[in-house]
Amino acid sequence: MNPDDIALDVNFRNRPANARGIRIATIRFGIAFWVFVMIVASFIIGATSDVSRSFLFYRFVDFVSLSALALALSYLIFLLHEKSVRRRTSEDSLPLLIIASFFLSVALAALWAGSHALYPVIAAILSLVPTGTTNVMVYFGAAWGILFAWGCLFVALIYAFELNDRKVRLAAIREEALSAQMRALRYQINPHFLFNTLNSIAGLIEEGAATRAERMVLSLSIFLRTTLALDPFHDVPLADEIALQREYLEIERERFSDRMSFSIAADADVADALVPSLILQPLIENALKHGVGTTRGRVEILLRACREGDRLCIAIENDMPRNDGDMPKTSGLGVGLKNVTERLRARFQGNYAMKSGPVGEGRFGVSLELPWRTA
Numbered sequence: 001m002n003p004d005d006i007a008l009d010v011n012f013r014n015r016p017a018n019a020r021g022i023r024i025a026t027i028r029f030g031i032a033f034w035v036f037v038m039i040v041a042s043f044i045i046g047a048t049s050d051v052s053r054s055f056l057f058y059r060f061v062d063f064v065s066l067s068a069l070a071l072a073l074s075y076l077i078f079l080l081h082e083k084s085v086r087r088r089t090s091e092d093s094l095p096l097l098i099i100a101s102f103f104l105s106v107a108l109a110a111l112w113a114g115s116h117a118l119y120p121v122i123a124a125i126l127s128l129v130p131t132g133t134t135n136v137m138v139y140f141g142a143a144w145g146i147l148f149a150w151g152c153l154f155v156a157l158i159y160a161f162e163l164n165d166r167k168v169r170l171a172a173i174r175e176e177a178l179s180a181q182m183r184a185l186r187y188q189i190n191p192h193f194l195f196n197t198l199n200s201i202a203g204l205i206e207e208g209a210a211t212r213a214e215r216m217v218l219s220l221s222i223f224l225r226t227t228l229a230l231d232p233f234h235d236v237p238l239a240d241e242i243a244l245q246r247e248y249l250e251i252e253r254e255r256f257s258d259r260m261s262f263s264i265a266a267d268a269d270v271a272d273a274l275v276p277s278l279i280l281q282p283l284i285e286n287a288l289k290h291g292v293g294t295t296r297g298r299v300e301i302l303l304r305a306c307r308e309g310d311r312l313c314i315a316i317e318n319d320m321p322r323n324d325g326d327m328p329k330t331s332g333l334g335v336g337l338k339n340v341t342e343r344l345r346a347r348f349q350g351n352y353a354m355k356s357g358p359v360g361e362g363r364f365g366v367s368l369e370l371p372w373r374t375a
Contacts, residue, residue, distance in 0.1 A: 025157060026074060033150060034067055065115065066143060069108045070150045076104055077151060081158055094159065101151030109144035113137075173346065193285075200255045216254045223247040230277045237375065238305060238312070239271035245280050245303065252288055259299060260292050266305040273305075273312045274373045276347055282336035283316045283366050291318035291364070310372045317365035320358075337366065344370070 080100055084093035113136045197220055204213035226244050230236070242264060249262045284301070291299045299319040306313050337356055344352045351371050359365035 025161070026154065029153070029157060030067075030070070030074075030150075033153065034063075034070075037146060038063065066112060066146060069112055069143075070147055073101070073104055073108055073147055073151050074154050077101055077154055078158070094155070097155045097158075098152065101155060102148060105144055105147035105151050109140050109147055112143045113140035196255065197251055204254075212254060216251060219247045219250045219254075223251065227278065234277065235274040235373070236277045237271060238266070238273045238275050238314075241275055241277065241280055242266055242303065242305070244278075245284050248281070248284060249301065252292075256292050259295075259297070260288075260301070261298065262301040262303070264303045266303070267307060270305050270307050270312060272374045273307070274375060275312070275314075275370060276343055279340060279343060279368075280314070280316065282339050286336045286366075287316055287318035287364075291320060295320070307372060308369075312370045312372050313367065314370070315365055315367040317359055317363050320362055320364045340366075340368075344368070 077097055077100065080097060081093065084096070116136065116139055197216065201213050201216050201220075204210075204216065223244065226247070246264065253260055253262065280303070284303075287301045291301065297319070302315075302317045304313075304315045304317075337354075341354060344354060348371060353369035354367070356366040357364070
């Protein structure tokens with residue numbers, strides 16, 4: 001499996017921390033932005049206007065009201081972004097947020113410019129010198145330019161946080177996938193399996209069953225060569241995965257020839273479906289360990305695979321020993337199932353299903369539903 005192919009979930013896993021980070025960055029960035037605006041405005045005002053007490057008061061009111069509108073614009077943009085995140089469309093929302101920022105800044109600039117009609121009233125109440133004729137279009141243009149610039153910068157700030165969040169999340173997913181894959185590698189060559197197989201081969205040679213010993217050595221050679229050549233970070237066709245498990249089961253059948261049988265029922269159209277390499281190995285081992293290994297009766301192991309719509313369905317079933325008419329406890333199954341679950345979670349996020357438990361009279365089964373993918 002290639003970690004770069006992991007489908008990232010757009011929704012943030014830690015939304016409160018991310019929202020808090022955006023708020024803090026907005027405050028810091030906003031202070032820097034408005035200080036810059038004040039400095040530029042001071043130079044322009046100092047060069048083109050007569051500075052008086054009344055003039056400074058009006059400009060202070062302008063600055064405070066414009067800052068408040070910029071804060072409102074930021075809040076509205078953030079709400080739109082949150083809505084797109086919940087709908088899992090934030091990857092395509094950048095043009096939408098820019099367009100929304102444009103129209104929202106137009107509306108807020110018009111509101112701000114129109115509010116200057118109240119300045120004569122404020123001047124009369126506070127006994128200040130009136131501002132004279134108010135050019136609404138000049139105020140509107142200046143406010144729109146500042147608000148739209150702030151809106152675009154705020155959108156860029158949001159996406160900077162989102163990109164950083166994705167980078168952190170991707171690193172965590174890669175680490176999780178690597179950890180799960182490394183644990184899965186332990187199943188490739190189980191020391192007990194190897195020792196038992198070699199002992200069985202030695203026993204067959206002592207019994208004079210050279211043909212069976214030769215067949216067992218050949219199956220072991222194919223199994224080891226294939227598992228050692230597998231790249232745990234790449235998917236394999238289901239046909240190859242089943243062929244590998246067939247070799248494994250052939251080896252085990254030589255050991256338990258009188259107590260074990262297996263059958264594989266896979267539809268022809270699923271041969272090219274991609275699955276994580278060795279994903280079935282822990283499940284087959286569980287079937288042998290908790291089926292054949294815990295009963296003296298004959299045990300059948302069945303592997304089925306089929307396609308249902310856009311899903312690949314795989315099931316592994318085995319007979320279980322019975323004790324006073326009850327199914328035995330399944331303690332010990334957790335290691336293999338946990339390994340498979342972790343690998344599937346790292347590979348497919350939530351786009352998979354896995355079930356395990358009794359599936360009939362004296363039988364235990366594990367079923368997987370994976371996304372349908374082909375090479």
